[in-house]
Amino acid sequence: MKTLFNFLKMGGGRIIFCLTLALFVIDLNSQTTRIYFTGKSLFRNYSFGVMNHCFRVENIFPNDDDMKQPCTGSCPSSYGDSIKVSPTLNGSDNDLSITPYSANDLEDYQNGISVADAVIILRHVNDVEYITDPYKMVAADCNDNHEIDSDDAEQIEDLVGEDIEFTRNSWEWFSAQEINNNWGSFQSDPYSWTISDGWSGNIFWLNVSSSTLSSSTTQPQYSYFRTTKIGELDNNESNPNDWVCDSYSFKPDKEGVDRLISGKNDHQTNSLKIGTSVQLDYYFELSDLGITYFQLPVKVDFDYLKVKGVFTNEKLNIKYKINESKNEFFAWYLNYNFNRVVKSIANENVIRIELEVVKNIDDINNYLYIDQRKKFEAGDYNLASLKPKLELSYNSSANTSFVVLKDGIYYYGMNPAEIELQILDLVGRILKIERVIVSSGFNPLKINISGFNNLFIRIIDGDANYVFKYINE
Known part of the structure; x- marks a missing residue:
C-alpha cells in the first residue's frame, strides 16, 4: 500500500504529540463509502498540562455538507468517527487531514521543566556526562541550533525563572517508522529526523479511498508518531520510547500539600x-x-x-x-x-x-x-x-530585626545598624559589652562567647531591646 504523507502548515505552529491512527474500511459497495477512523493518543496520561492539547480530523470532500472538524477538548485516550470516500473516483476527490493542535502557551512550555534539566545540559557541556540518547539530544536543544550548549541551559533558566519561552515550540515529533528503518542515522544526527524540520504542520492523506487504504479487508492501517518534550531531561526511563511517551502524576494545586x-x-x-x-x-x-x-x-x-x-x-x-x-x-x-x-x-x-x-x-x-x-x-x-x-x-x-536560628542569631534589615551587645549571666549581671555594626540584608551576628557557658545575650537597637538565652549543652 502506498500512502502519501504531505505535511502542511498549521497556523498555530508545530505540535508535538504521540498519535496512533487506525483506518477501517467497510461498506465497499455503496456509492459513498464510509471509512471509520479511530485515533488513539499515546500522549501523557492526565497530568500537568494535557488540557492544552487536542487534535482535529478534517474530511475534505467536494460538495459535501458533512465535513468533520471535531477537536477534542482534553486529548482523550481515543477518538472515533467516520469519513466519506468515493470508490467510483477511487478517492481522487477525497482527502483526509489529521491536524495536531496545542495551545503552545507558557504553561505548556513549563510543564515538567525545572532547573535540574539545565544541570543535565551543563553536565554535558562541562564534560561530566554526555547526553547520548537521540530523543534527549533533541529535547536538550532548546534554542534549536542542532547542538547542545550552555545557551540551552540559559533558555531553561529563562523559562523557569523569567517566563521567557524557548525559541522553538514546546514539543518535537518524529515518524517512528522512518526512525526504525534508519536507526543508525537517527542516532548519529537526530536533529535532521524531526518532522517539523522537514515538514511544517499536519498529517495529510491525498486520495483516500477503500482501494488505497485497504485491500478488501477491514484490517486497519497504522501510522505511528512519537514526541519529545523540549527541555525535559531529568527523567529516569531507560526505554526511549517510554520516555518519549511519558506519563506523569503531578498533584493538583492543593492535593497533598506539604x-x-x-x-x-x-x-x-x-x-x-x-x-x-x-x-x-x-x-x-x-x-x-x-x-x-x-x-x-x-x-x-x-x-x-x-x-x-x-x-x-x-x-x-x-x-x-x-x-x-x-x-x-x-x-x-x-x-x-x-x-x-x-x-x-x-x-x-x-x-x-x-x-x-x-x-x-x-x-x-x-x-x-x-x-x-x-x-x-x-x-x-x-x-x-x-x-x-x-x-x-x-x-x-x-x-523584630533579629531571629535565632540553628547556627546563631541573625540580623535582617534593609539598612545597616549599629547595635550594642551585652552578655549577662543567668542572674542578670553584665559580663561584657561591645558595639557592633551589622550590614544590611540577612547576616549572622558575630558574638564572641568563648569562656562563657550559660548566659543571656541582650541586643540594644535604638529604642528596641532583645534578650536571648544561651545554654551551652
Whole structure:
C-alpha cells in the first residue's frame, strides 16, 4: 500500500504529540463509502498540562455538507468517527487531514521543566556526562541550533525563572517508522529526523479511498508518531520510547500539600491575626560537592499576606520573582561553572521571606504552602538531592530585626545598624559589652562567647531591646 504523507502548515505552529491512527474500511459497495477512523493518543496520561492539547480530523470532500472538524477538548485516550470516500473516483476527490493542535502557551512550555534539566545540559557541556540518547539530544536543544550548549541551559533558566519561552515550540515529533528503518542515522544526527524540520504542520492523506487504504479487508492501517518534550531531561526511563511517551502524576494545586515545618512560635495555633509577622526560612543539607542548583516554588495568598522583605545568602547569586496575580513566590539558583562551587552553606539560611498578615487567617497552611505543581528541589552537580527544607515561624508581637536560628542569631534589615551587645549571666549581671555594626540584608551576628557557658545575650537597637538565652549543652 502506498500512502502519501504531505505535511502542511498549521497556523498555530508545530505540535508535538504521540498519535496512533487506525483506518477501517467497510461498506465497499455503496456509492459513498464510509471509512471509520479511530485515533488513539499515546500522549501523557492526565497530568500537568494535557488540557492544552487536542487534535482535529478534517474530511475534505467536494460538495459535501458533512465535513468533520471535531477537536477534542482534553486529548482523550481515543477518538472515533467516520469519513466519506468515493470508490467510483477511487478517492481522487477525497482527502483526509489529521491536524495536531496545542495551545503552545507558557504553561505548556513549563510543564515538567525545572532547573535540574539545565544541570543535565551543563553536565554535558562541562564534560561530566554526555547526553547520548537521540530523543534527549533533541529535547536538550532548546534554542534549536542542532547542538547542545550552555545557551540551552540559559533558555531553561529563562523559562523557569523569567517566563521567557524557548525559541522553538514546546514539543518535537518524529515518524517512528522512518526512525526504525534508519536507526543508525537517527542516532548519529537526530536533529535532521524531526518532522517539523522537514515538514511544517499536519498529517495529510491525498486520495483516500477503500482501494488505497485497504485491500478488501477491514484490517486497519497504522501510522505511528512519537514526541519529545523540549527541555525535559531529568527523567529516569531507560526505554526511549517510554520516555518519549511519558506519563506523569503531578498533584493538583492543593492535593497533598506539604505543610511547612513549624518553627518556635509564640502561640500554638495556625490561626493568625492582622499584624502578625510571619517568617519563612529555606535551607538544605550538606554535600561534599556543594550546591549547584535549587528552586523554591511557594504559593502565597497575597490577599492575606504581604511580603515585607526577602533576604538572600550573600554567598550565592540567588534570583527570585514575586507574581501577585498568580499568588506565587519563586526563587532559584543555577551555577554554570562546576569548577567554582559554593560548599560552605549547608544548614545555613539560604533565603528568608518576611511577611505580614493583612487579613485574619484561619489556618496559615491554606494561605502559604509549597506549590505542588512545580518541583521543590536542591542538588549538587551530580543531581544528588540536598533535601531542601522550609521552616515557618510567626510572632504576633511587634516586628523584630533579629531571629535565632540553628547556627546563631541573625540580623535582617534593609539598612545597616549599629547595635550594642551585652552578655549577662543567668542572674542578670553584665559580663561584657561591645558595639557592633551589622550590614544590611540577612547576616549572622558575630558574638564572641568563648569562656562563657550559660548566659543571656541582650541586643540594644535604638529604642528596641532583645534578650536571648544561651545554654551551652
